[in-house]
Amino acid sequence: MAEKKEYKVIGTRPIRHDGVDKVTGRALYGADFQMTGLLHGRVLRSPHAHARIISIDTSRAEAYPGVKGVVTAQDLPEAEDRVADLGEGAVNLKYLCDNILASDKVLYKGHAVAAVAATSPHIAEEACTLIDVEYEVLPPVLEVRQAMEADAPLLHESLKTTSMGEAADEPSNVASHIQHKLGDPEKGFAEADIVVERDFVTGTVHQGYIEPHNATAHFNQDGQLTIWCSTQGAFTVREQVAEILQYPISKIKVVPMEIGGGFGGKISVYIKPVAALLAKKTGKPVKVLMNRADVFEGTGPTPASYVRVKMGATKDGKITAAEAYLAFEAGAYPGAPVGPGAMCIFAPYSIENVVIDGYDVVVNKPKTAPYRAPGAPNAAFGSESVVDEIAEKLDIDPLEIRLLNGAKEGDRRADGPIHPRIGCIETLETAKAHPHYTAPNGKKHHGRGVASGYWFNIGLESSVTINVNSDGTINLIEGSTDIGGTRSSIAMQAAEVLGIPAESVNPSVVDTNSVGYTAVTGGSRTTYATGYAAYEAAQDVKRKMSARAAKLWEVDEDNVQFADGEFSCINGKEEQISFRDLCARLGETGGPVVGSGTVNPGGAGGAYATHVVDVAVDEETGKVEILRYTAVQDAGKAIHPSYVEGQIQGGAVQGIGWALNEEYIYDDEGTMTNASFLDYRMPTCLDLPMIDAVIVEVPNPGHPYGVRGVGEVPIVPPMAAIANAIYDAIGVRMTELPMSPDRLLKAMGKI
């Protein structure tokens, strides 16, 4: 499996199947959904970051002309205090429900409290102002270290720290403590000639998808609930809504509309159960849309964090020990991605002695949600900055020290798993040989930096059905919502098996009643796992079609061979028929052919990236300009290279935004003061150069074509790469994100 091979379809760059719909404005996204009799819903949100709800009076809103129904947490069934796995990781249902509509306490500004359905969105919005909520305002906790202090105000009176499986007696804001240990860190540090230790702080940042959350729900008279929405996973929406409403999954159909970006932020549900409650109450279909401020204040950002990293090395650059302390803000409810951060932090290196401590801490900010390689960028900002400092102090080239210590097949990650075949060294070597790295870089206040990153990728369940058409094409049915061209990368794998062009596949993403269970589009799994299911479904088609050829030729099935789109008889008879011609003869040979493939593959195979960046620092203003950017990444096998490059470029640019501009700015009361795209400043095209994406292909043994997930790892290296470039430019180590002009001026001693 997965040897280097020549492919016909894989590795080419066909026009994506949904392309014309998307460039003509025809593609229907969640908010575009229309239906007769539609009502419009609006959510009332808490103005306080931390408060007890004393009472909610909805009578004035209910009496307002045009209002058809109002709901609060009272309309939700009582939630069990139980943990369920509903998508990307486990969720406590009580917390999940309270995040949908607050019952006893509001835990962040923007926390949903009630919702109104009315005949127009404007009326719904006006009616929200007529809901009277009485709060007892409590002091907020807005920073992870402050939240960990013994006398910090508590968010949850019942939350007790679980430390490596054991629960503490006293309540705390620290939900859990994990530790991974490898070898003997003390001994490792004793062997070091040089030890560098630094602490790092990163701000709260948002996924920033351009499409706000949306949901339209309708209850039929027979109790069938249908939800049309944008989501990364229709099946996880079905599961979450079923748990929250305590309603059977068999009575819920989720129709995934086109989705305008997610990056991890459209896995958890927010307004979908609210739309369902309003639909139930009013007996009408109800559409709920968030506005941009709702998205910032009411949906998962990714954690702010405090990270401390200590690493030791011998004079010749061998890293002997590493230690990390990761404290992540979970937001209002437990579940910060500190686990993944701990899995990834030292994974680009082969280090014998490691200890990593991770803390998941609640604070009065929105409940965090996954964001592209969740947890890994926070961690890598620390570790990759420290590696750079060690290299500089030992006067070793920063790529050289990474090569010297680079992770290889057979090495053990600190949290346990042994690396299979990985491309860490290959990406480093490619970066080192790239003309960018060897180009001169001598100007004043210009600097170059590098950093590496790792993400483990996931597999999970996927299902694909293929219906064969009489004209030699196939209809491919899948359940993975397409956020970045995966209809094509999945279709191409089926096309490769069947020896037909990519254009002969019609891929469709369908609702939860129409395809087998498929996990979320997340964890960089879609082209890998759903592609794998498409491969299996196409193999199934191939087997069934071979049987049809055997029937035509009146030979044994074993005598039929398939290669290059042709079935041929290998025993005596000189028979041959193309896939296309055989498709026209299915009726006479037994009826339609349908192939299916289902997988839950274990061999996702981790991805490595190394980025090289040149910056210019403006000494007067503190502004950092990105002059040149090269991102090298192991994709295993790039099915559609353009969309692999796109993932790399997009991830790198999100990282650039995180590094230089993006953060939630809070006032003392816990109000985000920059909840708009004007003030929460994501990169525009004017802030950037072209991003040179370089694909390395070290095939993943866990996939028939060698695919590795590519979506997430490119956001891991940019922050440290840019920090290291800034150091190279002005000799100052930046340890706080974002590295905005004011922080640079402060670091340079100018203000």
Next chain:
Amino acid sequence: MARKSHVQTTINGETVEFLCESRQSLLEVLRDELYLTGAKEGCNNGNCGACSVILDGRLVNSCLVLGVETEGKSVETIEGLAEPDKLHPIQDAFLENAALQCGICTPGFIMSAKALLDSNPNPTEHEIRYWLAGNLCRCTGYDKIVKAVMDAAKEASA
């Protein structure tokens, strides 16, 4: 309920009449009254460009224009760009260059690029980046979008 006004305007070359409340933006009218959902709402306050349309030859954010303001004017939206059997060269260039991922920003970028190329058929890379800075894309890192617009310009002048 607020009273509705009658408005007559031209959309993609066709005369269109609609009723709207004076507080409804052009974006709301296009999407909710006329079912032209190609223009998208990303922010509703002029910061993302997803709602870009061309009004009397000028690029605007339709979320910042009121529906009633379009009386007697001419609006071009993404739905009017392609010919029945042929895409507009900018649309082709976006597809050829894989300049979209999720595609939610795409109609806005294409309308914005059209307004640019209508007024400046041979823009430099910097001019393209400057012009498109009012359109946000979170997926692509802009690389392939900028290349698509450069290609479309080349195509048009060839």
